[in-house]
Amino acid sequence: MTIPTVAVVGRVNVGKSAFFNRLVGRRNAIVDDAPGVTRDRNMDTCVWGGRTFFVVDTGGLAPGTEDPMQDSIERQVRLAVEDADAVVLVTDVTQGVHPFDQTAAGLVRRSGLPFFLAVNKVDNQRREELVVDFYRLGLGDPWPVSSLHGRGVGDLLDAVVQSLPGEGGEEPAGAGGELNLAVVGRPNVGKSSIVNRLCGSERCLVTPEAGTTRDSTDTVLEHDGRRVRLVDTAGLRRRSRRMEDVEYYSTVRAWRSVSVADVVLVVLDGAEYPTQQDLRIAGKAWELGKGLVFGVNKVDLGLDRDLWRDAVRQRFAPARWIPVIFHSALTGKGMDLVMPTVLRVGDRREADIRTSTVNERLREAVERVQPPAPRGRPVRFFYATQVGSRPPKLLVFVNRPGDIPENYRRYVENSLREVLEMDGVPLKVLYRARRH
Numbered sequence: 001m002t003i004p005t006v007a008v009v010g011r012v013n014v015g016k017s018a019f020f021n022r023l024v025g026r027r028n029a030i031v032d033d034a035p036g037v038t039r040d041r042n043m044d045t046c047v048w049g050g051r052t053f054f055v056v057d058t059g060g061l062a063p064g065t066e067d068p069m070q071d072s073i074e075r076q077v078r079l080a081v082e083d084a085d086a087v088v089l090v091t092d093v094t095q096g097v098h099p100f101d102q103t104a105a106g107l108v109r110r111s112g113l114p115f116f117l118a119v120n121k122v123d124n125q126r127r128e129e130l131v132v133d134f135y136r137l138g139l140g141d142p143w144p145v146s147s148l149h150g151r152g153v154g155d156l157l158d159a160v161v162q163s164l165p166g167e168g169g170e171e172p173a174g175a176g177g178e179l180n181l182a183v184v185g186r187p188n189v190g191k192s193s194i195v196n197r198l199c200g201s202e203r204c205l206v207t208p209e210a211g212t213t214r215d216s217t218d219t220v221l222e223h224d225g226r227r228v229r230l231v232d233t234a235g236l237r238r239r240s241r242r243m244e245d246v247e248y249y250s251t252v253r254a255w256r257s258v259s260v261a262d263v264v265l266v267v268l269d270g271a272e273y274p275t276q277q278d279l280r281i282a283g284k285a286w287e288l289g290k291g292l293v294f295g296v297n298k299v300d301l302g303l304d305r306d307l308w309r310d311a312v313r314q315r316f317a318p319a320r321w322i323p324v325i326f327h328s329a330l331t332g333k334g335m336d337l338v339m340p341t342v343l344r345v346g347d348r349r350e351a352d353i354r355t356s357t358v359n360e361r362l363r364e365a366v367e368r369v370q371p372p373a374p375r376g377r378p379v380r381f382f383y384a385t386q387v388g389s390r391p392p393k394l395l396v397f398v399n400r401p402g403d404i405p406e407n408y409r410r411y412v413e414n415s416l417r418e419v420l421e422m423d424g425v426p427l428k429v430l431y432r433a434r435r436h
Contacts, residue, residue: 003045003259003288004164005054007084009077009108011100012060014092015120017042018147020057023157043255045288048157052288053164054255056080061104081107086114086163088156089139093119093127097136105137114163117142118156123149178220178227179346182257184285185267186277190297193329194267195219195230198338223339231257258284262390263291263346263424265338270298270326273311286318286426289391291345293323293424295338300328321417323424345424349391353420358384358394365415374403382434393428401431 008023010016024044042057058077081087089108091101108115119131122144134142143159145152183191199221219230258264264285268278285292296308305326313319323341327334362384371379377400384396394416398404413429420427 003052003054003256004085004166005056005083005256006046006086006088006160006164007056007058007077007080008088008090009058009081010061010090010104011098014060014090014095015147016060016090017057019088019090019118019120019145019153020044020055022147022150022153023048023055045284046157048154049161051161051164053085053161054259056084061100078107081111081113084111084113085165086116086160087111088116088118088160089137090118090120091134091137091142093122093130093134093144096130097133101137105139108139114160115139116156116160116163118145119143120145120147122146122151178229179263179343180229180231180261181342181346182231182261182264182285182290183267184258184264184281186269186275186281189267189269190329191267194265194295194297194327194335194338197329197332197335198230223343226343228339228342231261255284258290259288261285261290262349263293263342265293265295265342267295267297270296270303270308271301273308274315276315279312279316282316282319282322289426289428291342291349291391291424292318292426293325293338293341293345294319296324296326297329299326299334300331318426321423321425341424348422348425350389351392351420351422351425352389353386353392353394355385357420358386358416361416361419362396362412364419365412368415369408369411372403372405372408377403379403387430388428391426391428392422393430395430395432397432397434399434401433404431 008016008020020042023046025046044055045052046055058080061074061077087108089101089104091097105117117134117137117139119134119142122128122131123146128144131142131144143152143156145156147153183195185191199219221228221230264282266278266282266285268274282292282294294312296303303326308326309319309324312324323345325334325337325341327338329335362381366381371381373379380399382397382399384394387393387395396412409429409431413427416422416429417425417427
């Protein structure tokens with residue numbers, strides 16, 4: 001099931017970016033008092049109430065102004081709403097109902113989507129008394145929030161999550177053992193050429209011009225009796241001041257393709273060392289619990305593989321556990337390794353690990369490096385069991401989980417990952433208290 005998308009819209013300088021940052025839990029969007037700072041969309045994931053969804057922060061609406069970017073912003077906002085599953089309209093209690101709020105409210109109503117009216121900057125009781133004025137927008141009950149302090153945001157998120165499609169929970173297995181493979185990367189790194197090599201036919205348009213693939217296209221193939229659905233996604237660019245509307249749409253669809261994938265093949269350009277954007281793509285796929293494989297393309301141009309691996313591992317901590325394939329879509333060299341590696345990672349992601357095996361490996365790790373004993377009270381490990389898959393989740397029972405330092409947690413996770421052969425899979429280890 002595709003991860004849902006929530007669009008955050010509103011006029012300029014009402015605090016949409018601060019609201020976005022509050023939802024995603026990090027300062028990704030620019031926050032500034034100057035109106036119109038957000039010219040593009042920011043996109044990230046939010047996890048609330050056991051549900052994961054994308055949040056899209058849009059540019060500020062200021063219809064009729066002399067801002068030369070306004071026409072583009074309005075088109076981009078419409079595209080964001082068209083591709084969303086719910087919409088949050090953010091307004092500013094300190095400025096009251098503005099004519100631009102009325103324009104935005106009309107856009108939200110016409111969308112036919114579940115919508116929520118967030119009245120921002122409600123930081124005290126006096127301002128809360130002003131919220132009633134926003135009933136004039138005709139969007140039902142306003143939600144008083146403070147993006148700065150977090151006030152009321154949780155209640156709003158509870159309602160937003162209830163409106164989203166799907167039930168959440170553990171990701172369903174592919175029908176009939178089919179594996180979904182998303183092929184992602186920056187523009188012009190050779191993604192479509194790689195898909196063509198894997199398929200053995202020209203099923204995707206391939207040209208030297210960056211950004212040829214404007215939307216995601218699916219191709220189903222069989223490899224050693226296994227069905228694999230390939231998704232060749234549009235190139236994921238860094239944000240730019242003048243991102244084309246169609247490119248924005250492609251980027252949203254590309255991230256949603258990642259959300260339904262079992263394994264993500266991140267295609268990198270062997271002609272240069274990995275960029276921050278390459279690692280951001282990989283990090284997001286890893287964060288979403290996807291199997292991950294690095295495919296370094298254009299090796300026919302010549303590169304030092306050891307230096308290349310070192311460059312990735314220095315800048316992306318999980319890289320030591322991620323398979324790296326060096327290949328050339330042009331000559332076919334190394335391409336025979338792609339599908340076996342992808343299928344192996346996909347199988348590991350769905351692994352059903354015997355409880356006895358988990359506990360034997362956990363006991364070996366604990367005996368090799370003794371747990372900490374803060375304040376003279378040792379942490380005791382009792383037993384572990386698998387509680388989920390896609391990706392695998394292990395639950396470890398200990399006497400005091402709060403006393404386990406982060407470095408020892410990493411040691412346990414890395415030890416289990418190594419002996420359970422979980423390369424390419426974001427193994428998750430959870431801890432729970434048990435007294436006896």
